[in-house]
Amino acid sequence: MLLNILEQVGVTNYIVLSFLLFVVGLFGVLYRRSTIVMLMSIELMLAAGNLLLTVFSVYHQDIEGQVFVLFSMAVAAAEVAIGLAILIAIFRNIGTIDIDKLKNLKG
């Protein structure tokens, strides 16, 4: 049934969507100053990747893709936990979450 929907919408559109989500996430990581927004953007990039994996698993009628997505989500969760811990450490050190303030390595 999922394959019918896929055939109706067309694989290309899913790929474009995934690409757009990835690029939005990328630009969010590069150009937003708030660390929380950076973490959310990283999640967005991961989500884009997961979406692409799922689409191709339905396209090829192979369940392995979706299994991989489950693993990926677990990893994403762990990574977010650590990212938030680092965020709190940064905040405790410099009192703000503006990434541009971390310039001690300048030179």
Added chain:
Amino acid sequence: METLLFILLLFCPLAGFLINLSVGRKLPGMMSGCVANTMILLSFVSALTLFVTNNFIHVNLFTWLSLDFFKIDLSFAVDHLSMLWLIFVTGIGFLIHLYSMGYMKDDPNKNLFFAYLNLFIFFMLILVMASNLGVMFIGWEGVGLCSYLLIGFWNKDQANNNAAKKAFIMNRIGDLGFLIGIILLAYEFRTLEFSSLSHLLELEMPNSYILNVAGIALFIGAVGKSAQVPLYTWLPDAMAGPTPVSALIHAATMVTAGIYMMVKLNFLYALTPNVLLGVAIIGGITALLAASIGLMQNDIKKVLAYSTISQLGLMFMAVGVGAFHVAVFHVITHAFFKACLFLGAGSVIHAMGGEQDIRRMGGLKSKMKITHITFLLATCSIAGIPLTAGFFSKDEIMVSLFNFNFVLWVVGALASLMTAYYMFRVLFLTFYGSFRGTKEQENHLHESPKTMTIPLVVLGFFSIAAGYIGLPIGFNWLNNYLAPTLPNLSHMHHEFGSVSIALMIVSTVIALIGFFLAYKKYILNKQIPLEDGQYQGLSNIIYNKFYIDEFYNRIFVRPCYLLSDLLQNIVEKTIKIIINFGGYLSMWLSTPLSRLQNGSIGLYLFFFVVGFAAIVTALFFII
């Protein structure tokens, strides 16, 4: 037994040097002097023992340089010639060490002084006892080094340091000639041993061109060491050192090393008569030039220095006409009377509290009797008053010169006349007349202590007595003794006939003319020399030593300074720019790149992403 004597002879001075150098400063009072004196006394006693027992030792320590076709051993051999040198070097050396005990009593660095004196004797003994040219060169260089150390002994005064440098550098120029001579002989004959060279030169027809060049080169070495024209200007400047140094090194021992080397190589020079003619000419020029400068000098030590150069010129003239034994005779007598003169001058300087200008002295004969008598005896000897040692040896030189070439005899006679005149001038101005110094100097005048007057007395005695080893009539002990080592002696032996007597009378007359001229001017007319600015015309030129020092300065020293200025200003700056160019290049490249490291995480992430995208593109679409 003979190895013991050899070890004592050669290594006692070295031991004295090491002891005084290491612990000398801690020794109380004059202990360092006593150590040095004991060491050289032991050397002298060993030398005397060897002499008396006719023990001509030959010791080979080890092989120094060994190639398959050429070998130099560190070996020592004493022959008749070396034996004579050993006796008077260690003997006069001992007397001068004794004198230094009194002279250097108040010097804070006296342990260093005695160390250097002993080291000098050590190197001189190496030079004299060497059995090949290589070992002789070690001694040659070593005495040059000690001369430098001792001239510049009072090194707080820059003038002394300059004098020491000048002596060493001029010596070195001569040493280059010496080394070239050694290399030529080594190349041609494959050996440097004196005995081997002597045999080789007797047997075959050697390459006369190489012999001539080697002879000239070795003579250049002698010119540097024995202060002949043109390398003589260091010796008057070397008077900046303490007087015992002047007496030992620059009168009695080091400057005779040139003569020693040439007499030792007499077999070589006998085959190159043209070189010998050159030697005689240079000796003649030197004798005249130095004597003429000495006529007008007012520093007592400088007069003696020029007198030394002049007498060495006479000795080289004797060598140049082939009369090697006569040169040796004059070396021995000169060592005695010149050392006596220098030590006497030192005694006078000591009494005058450091004053060396004879215009400020006068009338010292009543206050310093022993110094006066010995100085008088030595002056008579150097002037050639009959029956003194100097008379006999100088007369022999005159006879040899006359029999070779009349012009050379005239040169020698002129030099002797001038010598007699200026030596009596110094004697009269220093010891006779009335005192011309300051009141406090006059109160300070006293005879020197025993440790200084005993050597004076001994040397004064030998200035007269040493002549009797070479009497022209009857048994000439010296010629007899040297006959084994100087085989060419036989054809030089002149019959003592009417010519010899006439020449002897002429020499006496010359000496007396010199005496009377000085007597008339300085005793009868009571003249004293002019002050420094007052000389005119020719006198001024002679007083300023013919401006030869200034001339050398212009043509040798100034270009060196110009060259060093050139290198400093142009070459060094250019090299600096070239080297710094690399630095500037890397800085120019790195300044933009360093802006990448601004610590902003956003920028790092940006490049991270761009780079990743580029790699993926390359992987998927290009490869």
